[in-house]
Amino acid sequence: MHPLISAEDLAHILSHDDVVILDATQALPGQQFDPQACFLSGHIPGARQFDIDMFSDPDSPLPHTVPGQARFTRLARALSLHDGTRIIFYDQKGVACAARGWWLMGLFGHDRTQVLDGGLPAWQGAGLKLETGPSTAPMDTPPPFIARPRMRRLKGLGDMLDLTHAAGSCVILDARAHGRFTGELPEPRQGMPSGHMPGAASVPYTTLLASDGHMLPPHELRQIFAAAGMHPDKEAVCTCGSGMTACVLALGLMASGLGQHAVYDGSWAEWASTPGTPIVTGDA
Numbered sequence: 001m002h003p004l005i006s007a008e009d010l011a012h013i014l015s016h017d018d019v020v021i022l023d024a025t026q027a028l029p030g031q032q033f034d035p036q037a038c039f040l041s042g043h044i045p046g047a048r049q050f051d052i053d054m055f056s057d058p059d060s061p062l063p064h065t066v067p068g069q070a071r072f073t074r075l076a077r078a079l080s081l082h083d084g085t086r087i088i089f090y091d092q093k094g095v096a097c098a099a100r101g102w103w104l105m106g107l108f109g110h111d112r113t114q115v116l117d118g119g120l121p122a123w124q125g126a127g128l129k130l131e132t133g134p135s136t137a138p139m140d141t142p143p144p145f146i147a148r149p150r151m152r153r154l155k156g157l158g159d160m161l162d163l164t165h166a167a168g169s170c171v172i173l174d175a176r177a178h179g180r181f182t183g184e185l186p187e188p189r190q191g192m193p194s195g196h197m198p199g200a201a202s203v204p205y206t207t208l209l210a211s212d213g214h215m216l217p218p219h220e221l222r223q224i225f226a227a228a229g230m231h232p233d234k235e236a237v238c239t240c241g242s243g244m245t246a247c248v249l250a251l252g253l254m255a256s257g258l259g260q261h262a263v264y265d266g267s268w269a270e271w272a273s274t275p276g277t278p279i280v281t282g283d284a
Contacts, residue, residue, distance in 0.1 A: 003102060003254045004117040004215055007126040010088055014045065019086050020079070020137070022050035024097040026064075028244060029188035031093075038092045042130035044116075044123055046137045048079055050089065050101050052244075062269050063242040064100075066154060069147050072108050076145040080138075083110070083146060090116035090123070095213065096205065099247035103263060109148025115251060118214040125212075155237050155264040157274060163237065164198045164278065171230045172200040175240035175249045176268065183281030187241070192272050195279040197239070201228035202283070205240070205248035221256035232258060239264040239271075 013019050021044050025035040039049055055075055056064040067075075081087065087105060089098035098115045105113040116122065124130070155163075163170050174196055179185030181202040183195040196202070207224055210216055216224075230236050236253060240246040243265045253261050264271075271277050 001112060001114065003114055003251055005088060005114040006117055007122045007128060010044075010116055010123070011126070011128050013086075016086070018084055019088065020081060021047040022079070022087060022089050022101060023047045023092065024050040024052060024089050024101040025092040026052040026097045026244075028094075028096060029241065033093070035092070039135075040133060042120075042132055043092075043135075044090065044120070045129065045131040046135070047090075047131070048135045048137045050079070052097055052100060055101075055104060062266050065243065065265050066104070066107065069108070069149055072104070073145055073147045076108075076147070080140055081110075081145045082143045084143070085110075085112065087113045088116055089113070091119040093119070095119055095209065095215075095251075096245045096248055099251040100244050103153075103247040103250050106260070107150055107153050109146075109150060118212060121213055153260065153262050155262045157266055157270055157277075160197065160237070160239075160264055160271065161277070167199055169235075171228065171234050171236045172197055172264075173203045173225075173228055173230065173236055173238050173246075173249050174200045175203060175205040175238060175245040177204050177206075178202050180241075180268075182283055187268070187272070189241070189269065192269070193279060195272070195281045197271060198278050198280050200239070200280075201230075203228045203249060205245040205252075208248060208252040215252060215255055218256045221252050222258065225253065225256060225258060230258065236261040237264050238262070239267045241267055242269045243267045 057067045089101040091098040102115050180194045181196045238246040238249040246263045
């Protein structure tokens, strides 16, 4: 299944019994808005809210890291998700949260998952109607969701330390703004240094998107990744500030035909706050 779906194609399947629409909107660092208020003011008909913070590890000191299998399973079942569900994620204000939802579902073994290309603005731009107020989606009792974790898609601090010492074994793609990568711009989290991991390549996630928020065509995505050293025979790990926009790179890799690749879940929030981890500034 292709990781992206257009607004028009989603409209055609909206009434199908196996389709579940999930609004994953979340305020990223530096953004000021209320996702709940946004949802109530207008959402795709039948959409349910997918709370990124809930689908995270509550005991981690890091922001929205991957939850344990039991927690993920319980929350997925509460949304009436099951193995036969076709899940469509969307964002009201971008793509990062929808991409994180898509990646999480794949991490826990559910492949019938897509992201609405262009998010809610694309839906509205196609002249399609919105629903206001709380979700009207029926919460039935389907067959229980069964998580099947694929931990190879997840990298931790130890993995990244190994990769930075094994030059060329893997391409580390950094989704943060280029100025944060070079160290010229501050991190949005107070007191955290900017810069990057040794050997990482800068691929700001916004470079994968057209001006209207849609993902670029596959051939353009491949050109961007190739310029960062990513080729079909390479393995990649995507990283960012806290594991959110890294998932946009993972989505772009999949949409480009370069396959499924791992995400460093702790990302810069973990790397830069761990004593002794090497931090590089500048373009290289």
